[in-house]
Structures are given as structure tokens and as C-alpha cells.
Amino acid sequence: MSVATAHDDHHDSHDHGPPKGWQRWVYSTNHKDIGTMYLFFALFMLFFGGAMAMYIRAELFMPGVQLANPDFYNNMVTDHALVMVFGMVMPAAAGMANWMIPLMIGAPDMALPRLNNLSFWLLPAAAIMLILSILAPYLFPGTGGPVNTGWTLLPPLSIQNGIGMDFTIFAIHMLGISSILASINIVTTILNMRAPTMTMMKMPLFVWAWFFTALLLIAVMPVLAGAVTMLLFDRHFGTSFFDAAGGGDPILFQHLFWFFGHPEVYVLLLPSIGVLGLVIPTFARKPLFGYKALVYGMGVLAVLGMVVWAHHQYTIGMSLWATNYFMIGTILISIPVGLMLMNFIFTMWRGSMTFETPMLFGIAIILMFSFAGVTGVMLAVVPADMQYHDTMFVVAHFHYALIPGAVFGLYAGVFYWLPKWTGHMYDERLGKIFFWWTTISFNITFFPQHFSGLAGMPRRIVDYSIQYTEFNVISSIGGFLFGLSHLLFLYIIIQTIRGGQKAPDKPWEGSQIGTPGLEWTLPSPPPFHSFTQAPVVK
């Protein structure tokens, strides 16, 4: 026997370094490679979903229907949301999990490397399905119009939709399988592969955040899968789960969707809260205030998040008892949310702060996400929500929740870890310009929507009455600026990958303060150690 390798397939076998060319990526079982692929996929989808947003804002720039037919507009609204939620935020967060969790907890790789490969490669397949669902009316003429239900896919409209809806349903199935497999992998890794000194209560907040996220996904994804499968049955197999004419109930779908949908918003939020839990102590140079409270807070949030779904459906006419229950439950959610924000503020209190790009995003998140909490409580109050429901006010609320709460957290993570990922420092000056540009243009875009909403402008409409014109002009200008800022983001990323100042192992002075993981102890590239210490010897 000339060469005998005796390794567990925790690593793929390669003779000298990684396999070259496309095989390295297609067959990859390396957590860093897969993490990188997730992140690039998310970046691509950011621009894809962003392009749809630009179309929406262009259409709404002026009253009247200018650019396309209303069905196409509604299709863009639908797919913008699906792409951003399932194609951008979740993969980006999963990419960060893949990259960082093994490094943070001292594991050689993810627990199930081949499963990891599968959960990534389902994503491009799902993206192709989604693109087909948009193109279906043109590729297969006569099979019905575009998917125009909004991301909530409510019947009866979703049952009447054309063949594009079937592609959407398949896409959602694949996305769901992908996130379940990723969740199983992440949970197994966190539970089983921590280094001996890394106890649960020492884990970096990001790891905890992903632990709860993964559990939430495991809990609710089958419900979404069931719901869209029932849609499929209603469409093609003569059932009438959601068809009143056949004895079914369209409201039932809303319950199923939001039973998944509300926990889903915490799936989007929690990883970014985890990033905050690293960024804030690093740049405040103070340990995280109330680490345990934050962990328990996230746990409470996850549990409460599963039992308040019907606050999206106050207007459907639930019983008084149910309405009250969902109202009180929803308002209670502001307690763990407030607790988490307070902990971050106390972490900064009297810290010796510096304001690098990740920290700027961190502070902006605290300020603007609080705002979403306030509008959230307004929406939670039933009599008020009767007015606000399905207006632009809701659009403003959830964009304040999701852009600072999820997307900016991801940006903070990108800037925080770019030096670790690429070995190069990004251009701090450009990072700061990007921060101010996005933050200001984000507010120009979405702040006016509170007012157009309160004044009564409905959401998901292609045309509006002229009294809302000014608000929409401002919103659209802000939107274009926001979109444009991402070209700078792309430029910074490419520039950092291609070169730049060499990053030290520990690019941030304060990165070991707080709840540090083991990631910053890893040199890059690793020097050869001579005999320094014996391995852990019992």
C-alpha cells in the first residue's frame, strides 16, 4: 500500500491543498468554502431583489401606472419579498454561521459536512425555480398570469394563479429543505463539537443566536411546507382545504402561514442580534452587559414568537378572546426586545468607544430598530391596527424592523469579519461613507411611508391617489439612493478581496473582550509552531 489515508470524512481528501477549479466548490465540504458560497449567493440575491425594489419605487414615483401592468407590479412585490427573505437574509446569516461557528467554538468543521454541501446547493436550484416563476407567463403563454399574491401567498388568489405559482411553491419547498438541513447541521455542531473549555454559557452570543434560530426553523418549517403543499393540492388535485366553495377555509391558510411567518421574522432578526453581541463589546471595549439576560431574552423571544402569529390577522374577525390574547402576547414581546436593546446600551455605557464601520452600524441598529419596536407596539394594539392594517404604515414598520434589525446586522458582520475572511483590511473611509449613505437614504425611503400609511395609502398597490404624491416622490428618491449605495458596498468587498492592507490575526483591538470565541486566536496563515505545549493530556 503506497498511500493510506486514515481519516474520518470530516475533511475531504485532497492531496495538496484544496482541489482546483470548479470541483473545489461543487464538491466542497469545507465550512469556509460553503460559507463563502452562501455569502456570494446572498450578495447576488441582494442585487436581484434590489433591482425589483428599484422597479417598485420607480413605478410608485408618480401616481398612475407608468411602467408595466398591475399584475407585473404585484409579481415584483411578491418576489422582492421572497428573494430578500429567503434568498438574501437567510443565506447571508447561514453563510456567517458556516464560517464563524466552527471557528468560534473550536470545531474542525461543521458536524455534517456533506449535508452542508447539499443545503447550500439547494439554494441556486430554488433561485432558478423562483426566476422561472417570474418568467412563466412569458415562457408558457396561456397558462395564466404572474404570481401576484404577495409573499403571503393567500388563497383564493394563489389557487387561481397561473403555473408560475407552482414554480413558486417548489422554490419554497427547496428553500425550506435547505434551511432545515442547515439548521440540523448547526444545532448538531453547536451541541456536539464545542472545544472542552467552551461551555454553553461561554459561547459567543452569535452562536446562541443561531442556536435559537435553528430551533425556530426546525419548529416552524414543516408548517410552511404543509401549507404550500395544501395549496398545491387545492390547485391540482381537487382538494378544497382553502376553498370555501368546497367547504374549506381560506382563513386557515393565514393561520398556517403566520404560524410560520411570525417566527420567521425572528429567524431573520436573531443572527443579527448575535452579531451585535460581538460588535458592541468589541468597540466599546467592555464585556457584554447581561450576557445571561441576553441569552434568556433570546430564548423567551423565540418561545413568545411562536404564539403570537395572529396579530397579522386582526381584521379577519377572530373571537374577542382570541384577539385579546394575541394582542397581549404581542405587546409582551416588546419586553425581551427592550431588554436586549437595553443590554447593548449598558454595554456601551462608559465604554471607551471607537466608531469603526461595524460599530456605526451597531449603533444605528439600536436606534432605528427601537423605532420599529415602537411602531410594532402600535400595530399590536387591535383598535389601532384596524386603521393601520394593510397600509404603508405596516410597510414602514417592517422595513425598519428588517433593514436595521436584519440587514444592517449582516453589514456589521461583513465589515467586522471581512479582515478575518480575506486577510485584508477594508478601506475604513469607504466603509464609513457606505454607512452614512445607506443609513440616511434608508431613512429618506421609509420614514415618509409612516405618514402616507397613516394618511391611508394602502400597501401592495400599483397606483395611488394624488394626495400621497409628495411622500412617494421622497420615498422613491431615497430608494434610488439606497439602491445606489450598494454599488459602493460591492466595490468595497471586491477591493478587500483583491488586496489591501494586511489584516492582523486580531484586527480589532477589543475583539477578545466580552464573549469572545476562539476565532481570533487563529492566525492566518498559520506559522509552524515548534514544540511549545503538549496537547491536552489527561
Next chain:
Amino acid sequence: MTMTDSTSSHACRTFEVRPNRSLSPTGMLIFFLVVTVLSLVVALRFLLLGVWLVLPFTLLELLVLGVSLYLFERHSRYSETLRICPDDILFIARRGVKILQECRFQTHWVSIVLQLDQQSWYPSRLLLQSHGKSIEIGACLTDEDRKAFAATIQATLEECRRMS
């Protein structure tokens, strides 16, 4: 990873390398049962409402979770034993009690090679080489542990050579 180092006879040193597992099989079982109960409560509640299509997906998911945990548990029964003596080196890889691979080298001829990937992108590889024969050891370790392990067995090797 876990490494145990015991001096089996006065001249030999034995190292045992196992992948590190922070949760016991019992812990894993409890975790699986908790997730199962919670998921089934949700699925059965929907079943009672006539939404029977949630249950198959829940069962499928639990199946994948269970199989994943099982396969992972099976993997963690892997272990490598390396005995370095003045005359020879014995390497045995096992899964449970089953021997997967057994190799013997002469202490004087063996060399220890730590292959590093230039970008530190892929994990390093630790090889025992002699007479065109090469085996990888310690693949289940983290990079730092592997480096430390390499240094330790290198030192042990030199000591043994001096002794003979």
C-alpha cells in the same frame, strides 16, 4: 478532540486521538426527544384541525434529524492509537472496537510531515511517512491541536531515537 497520553511501558508512549464530543449520546437522545415532542404537539394540533399535511413533513424532518444525529454519533466512536517505541511505531484506527486500519513503521525511518495550506483555508494534514508509505493521522483534530500534536510526537520520536 481528545488526546490521552499514557506511558505503556517505560520506553514507549501511547497517544490516543478521538474526535471531541461535547454532548453525550444520552444528551443527544434527550435533545432529540424534546424536539420530537414539541414538533409533534404542533403537527398533531394541526392534524386535529384537519390540516393533516403538516404531519408528514414533521415526520420527515424528525427522520432526517434522527438519522443525522445517529450518523454523527457513529462517527464519534472513531479513535486512533499511536504507540511510539524505540524500535517501532504502531498506528491503529478504530471505529468502536472494529479496527479500520493498522500500520507499523520503523522508528528510525519515519518522518512526521505537517502539510499546511498556504491560505490556511483548508485544514492542515499530519502525515507519517516512511519508505514511500504515508498515512494521515489526527484528521479529526482542530488545526492548533494538530500542530501541538505534531510537535509532541516529533519530540517523543527524537527521544526514542536517542534512547535506542
